[in-house]
Amino acid sequence: YIGKFVTQELIKRGYNVVAFSREKAGIKGKLGKDDIVKDFAGATCRFGDVSSLDSIRNVAFQEHIDVVVSCLASRTGGKKDSWAIDYQATKNVLDVAREKGASHFVLLSAICVQKPTLEFQKAKLKLEADLAAAGDITYSIVRPTAFFKSVAGQIELVKQGKPYVMFGDGQLASCKPISESDLANFISDCISETDKVNKILPIGGPGKAYSAKEQADMLFRITGQPTNYFPVPVALMDGIIGMLDFFAKFFPAQFEDAAEFGRIGKYYAVESMLVWDPVKQVYLEDATPSYGKDTLEAFFTKAVKEGLAGQELGDQAVFGVNE
Structure with a gap:
């Protein structure tokens, strides 16, 4: 993405x-090779695993390379998927990059790894540690806060006059x-x-940090809907997580990932996506660097008027909206 x-x-x-891309990419693998080549006109596109x-x-690194930028991430955050993609697949890319003489590796990680309780966070942190310890390659580890896409899940619901769900x-x-x-x-600056x-x-x-309620209030104002x-x-x-964990003891294939998805949902409900001060045990808005020109309000305004084309949520969709 x-x-x-x-x-x-x-x-x-x-x-x-x-x-370097999968042969089927994008949300739910809807993009084929021709779509990817078209999207990346001006680049050499290669396909593999x-x-x-x-x-x-x-296939990917047929010749000497200078810099690798890895934006790999598991689709759902499930346990096996997290370790297979966030760690092992990214580690594969790092290992071959070093073999091929790359001098710098830019890793897209996530700010939520500061307080790791979820499997995908632990997988990302282990990869970060491997990269920092490599010694023969420099690195930039980028930990973004939420994407616009990740806070867009309820726009269509609010437009329809439905309530904004929050914890x-x-x-x-x-x-x-x-x-x-x-x-x-x-x-790219990295x-x-x-x-x-x-x-x-x-x-x-850019701008201030927004709580879920502040995001909701912004949407109500932009759509003209009552709060x-x-x-x-x-x-x-x-309670739901506890129940799923109980069943996962007996039926892990059916319930283990479901319990993890519940933990992911709760994590994002109660933990801020801001810089964490481990000494004071608080999140720090002012210590979280701001960058860029695109504001959340401008994004919401455009999305309300024009829809969310290109912002499909896939497995992150709320109640099946904007999948």
Whole structure:
């Protein structure tokens, strides 16, 4: 998803880009080879499997490369998928990059790894540690806050006059969402700007941090709909997770990932996507860097008027809306 925007930005900047992709990409694999080649006009497109060292070695990186930008991420955050993609597949890319003489590796990670309780967070952190310890390659680890796409799930519901679903009072957590194009610009900057070398780089969009309630109020104002909240007790989520964990002991194939998805949902409901101070045990809005020009309000306004084409949520869709 973000890799598409990064690739297009690197092409725009004049880099000699090799884009390595699955043969079926995009939300739910809807894009085929021809679509990908069209999207990445100006780049050399190659297709293969990031879980295969041979595919990366012999297809993706056929020649010497200078810099690798990895935007790999598991689709759902399930346990096996997280370790297969967020860790092992990304590690495969790193290992072959070092073999082929790459001098710099830009890794798209996530700001939520600061307080790791979920499998995908642990997988990302292990990869971050491997990259930092490699020694023969420099790195930039980019940890963005929420994407615009990840806070867009209820726009259509609010437009229809339905309530905005939030946990508790809607002020348990906040984030500084960043647009795809702004994040792609920042990631691309990591290739040429020396102050981003061998750094972990948290990054958010411009402006203040918004709680769920503040996002809801913004949507009500933009759509002209009356305020209408549907608060969900966090304890309800705890009960559901506990039940799924119980069944997972007996039927792991059916319930293990479902329990993990519940934990992911709760995490985003109660933990802010901001820089975490481990000493004071608080999230710090002012310490979370702002970058770019695209504001959340402008995004919401455009999405309300024009829809969410290109922002399909896939497995992250709320109640099946905008899949």
